[in-house]
Each structure stands twice: as structure tokens, then as C-alpha cells.
Amino acid sequence: MTQVNLPTMTLTDGGLNRYLQKIKRFPMLHPREEYMLAKRYLEHGDLKAAHTLVTSHLRLVAKIAMRYRGYGLPIGEVISEGNVGLMQAVKRFEPERDFRLATYAMWWIKASIQEYILRSWSLVKIGTTANQKRLFFNLRKLKSRIQALDDGELNPDQVREIATRLKVSEDEVISMNRRLAGDTSLNAPLRATEGESGEWQDWLVDDASSQEQTLIEQDELENRRGMLEHAMDALSNREKRIFSARKLSERPLTLEELSTEFSISRERVRQIEVRAFEKIQNAVKTEALFRKQLPS
Numbered sequence: 001m002t003q004v005n006l007p008t009m010t011l012t013d014g015g016l017n018r019y020l021q022k023i024k025r026f027p028m029l030h031p032r033e034e035y036m037l038a039k040r041y042l043e044h045g046d047l048k049a050a051h052t053l054v055t056s057h058l059r060l061v062a063k064i065a066m067r068y069r070g071y072g073l074p075i076g077e078v079i080s081e082g083n084v085g086l087m088q089a090v091k092r093f094e095p096e097r098d099f100r101l102a103t104y105a106m107w108w109i110k111a112s113i114q115e116y117i118l119r120s121w122s123l124v125k126i127g128t129t130a131n132q133k134r135l136f137f138n139l140r141k142l143k144s145r146i147q148a149l150d151d152g153e154l155n156p157d158q159v160r161e162i163a164t165r166l167k168v169s170e171d172e173v174i175s176m177n178r179r180l181a182g183d184t185s186l187n188a189p190l191r192a193t194e195g196e197s198g199e200w201q202d203w204l205v206d207d208a209s210s211q212e213q214t215l216i217e218q219d220e221l222e223n224r225r226g227m228l229e230h231a232m233d234a235l236s237n238r239e240k241r242i243f244s245a246r247k248l249s250e251r252p253l254t255l256e257e258l259s260t261e262f263s264i265s266r267e268r269v270r271q272i273e274v275r276a277f278e279k280i281q282n283a284v285k286t287e288a289l290f291r292k293q294l295p296s
Contacts (some may be wrong), residue, residue, distance in 0.1 A: 016075060023058040031100065038095035053090045053101060054083075060102055061086050064109050071117050078113055085112025092226065097233065111225075134250060135168050135176050142166070143177075231283035235276050238262065242269060243276040 029037070029052070037053050040046040061082040068078050089105035097104075114137065142162050143154075154162070154177055163170045232240055242262075245253040255266040262269070 019076075019079075020062060023055070023062065026055040026058060029053075029056045034101055035095045038090075038093055038101065041090070042093075042095065050090055053093075054087055057086055057102060057105055058083065060105065061109055064106065065113060068113055068117060071120075073117065073120055078116065081116035082109045082113045085109040088112070107225075135166050135172060138166060139173070139176055227284045227287050228280070230287060231280040234279050234283045239272055239276040239279070242272050243280070246273050247277070 034053065034056075037046075037049040040049040041053065062079055065075065065079040065082045069075055085108040086105050089101070089108035092108075093101050093104055118136070139162065142165060143158075154174065159170045159173050163173045166173075232243075235243060242258055245258060253261075255269045258269045259266045
């Protein structure tokens with residue numbers, strides 16, 4: 001998509017307030033209006049239609065971006081990254097699928113903001129696994145729930161509880177908590193814990209991938225996510241619910257819980273899960289083959 005001209009914002013509280021007032025002027029779209037605009041952009045490349053779709057969802061971006069204010073990054077940049085995700089969503093949105101643009105765009109907005117935050121925190125290696133990213137984005141919230149201090153070391157019981165809830169190791173919780181402790185000087189001494197000593201800079205790791213490799217990995221991840229979303233359309237509502245609850249949820253449900261929900265046996269739930277997984281595998285393979293045959 002050609003870059004859409006959006007309202008600008010200065011990185012001050014006053015600038016943020018003015019920006020929020022500006023984007024409120026863009027009207028919300030009725031479902032039929034949204035559908036027709038999306039069709040015009042998809043079929044005819046109508047950039048005016050794309051612009052209307054984007055600007056009508058700027059409030060959604062701002063609302064999501066506000067949830068990420070606790071990472072010490074300029075809110076204007078967070079919103080800008082969210083807007084990039086929104087434009088990607090508009091570019092890929094297929095109006096014939098039975099859901100609204102906002103539902104589809106939320107994932108792209110969050111993904112874009114989170115990738116920006118992860119890049120911005122790359123001085124200290126955060127980690128690349130799904131569990132580590134989940135820990136990064138949920139540690140502050142869990143600390144608040146268990147009334148842990150924002151800074152300082154967690155006590156063993158707090159570490160154990162967070163590790164159990166997020167299904168990560170206790171060492172990962174301790175390490176991440178230290179990295180998120182705030183704007184610490186690189187020459188500040190580490191808190192003495194179990195014989196550890198030295199300065200923060202002694203623990204910094206610079207083993208990040210090159211920019212080219214990062215872009216390749218991000219593009220591959222986007223392709224996989226897109227194929228999974230399309231593959232999910234091959235499932236019935238019950239299959240989709242069971243597959244999501246078992247394979248995609250941060251806290252997967254048990255066979256017993258799903259058997260109660262659907263009033264069927266645990267074995268029947270397991271069979272549906274297996275069948276859904278096979279359908280998705282076939283759908284992903286088919287789409288991957290189709291993409292390979294497209295001209296580059």
C-alpha cells in the first residue's frame with residue numbers, strides 16, 4: 001500500500017491530546033460501508049478507500065497503544081508503529097470473510113507494537129521464544145496482581161508463582177525482572193545475590209541477528225501467521241474452538257474442560273483436535289504450494 005497520510009503528533013502530552021482530538025473527527029464506518037470500501041481497495045486499488053479505512057480505525061490503534069505505555073518508550077512512536085500494523089491489516093483484509101476489519105486489524109496492530117518494543121529493548125537480549133516474549137509483556141501485570149514492588153528483587157515465592165503462571169523457568173523470571181527494572185546505569189553494581197557481583201554492563205549480551213536476517217525472519221513469521229489464519233477457515237466452529245483452546249491458547253484447556261463445554265467425551269474431543277490439526281496442515285500445505293507457483 002502506498003503510504004497513507006495520517007495526522008501528525010508531537011511527542012508531548014499536549015501533542016498527544018491534540019492528536020486524539022484530531023482522530024476523533026474521522027467517522028466510524030457502518031458494516032456495509034466498510035465492506036464496500038474494502039472491496040474497492042482490494043479489487044481496484046482505490047487509495048481513497050484505503051485511506052478512509054485506515055483513518056476510521058486510528059482510534060482503535062490509540063486505544064491499544066495506551067496499554068503499552070509502561071515500557072518507557074515515546075507514546076507517539078508506539079502509536080506510529082500501531083498505525084503501520086493497521087495499514088498492513090487494511091492491505092491484507094479480505095471483506096468476503098465474515099468478520100469486521102477491527103477484529104482482523106487488532107492482531108496486526110498489537111504485533112507491530114510488540115515488535116517495536118522488542119526491537120527497542122534489544123540492548124539487553126530479551127529472548128526470542130514465545131514463552132520469553134509472553135513473560136516480557138506480562139511480567140509487570142503479574143507483579144501488580146501479586147503486589148510485588150516495581151523495582152528490586154522478587155522473593156522466591158513471587159518468582160515461583162510467576163514462573164508457574166507463565167510456564168517459564170524461575171531463572172527466566174529473575175533475569176527478565178532485572179532487565180525490566182528501569183533506566184539503570186550500565187555501571188551500576190548488580191544487587192548481591194548468591195555470589196553474583198559486577199556491573200550491569202558485564203551481563204549485557206550482543207548476539208542479535210543482523211538487520212537483514214531479522215527482516216527475513218519477520219517476513220517468514222508474517223507469512224506463517226497469514227497461512228494459519230486462512231487455514232482456520234477450513235474448520236467448523238467446534239473444531240476451531242477446540243483447536244484454538246488446545247494449540248493456540250497461552251493456557252491450553254484440558255480435554256476434560258472441553259468435554260464438559262461440548263457435552264462430549266474426552267476421547268471425542270481428542271479426535272476432533274487431531275482432525276482439526278490435519279485439516280490445517282493440509283490447508284497450509286496447499287496455500288504454500290500455491291504461493292510457490294505465483295510469479296515473483
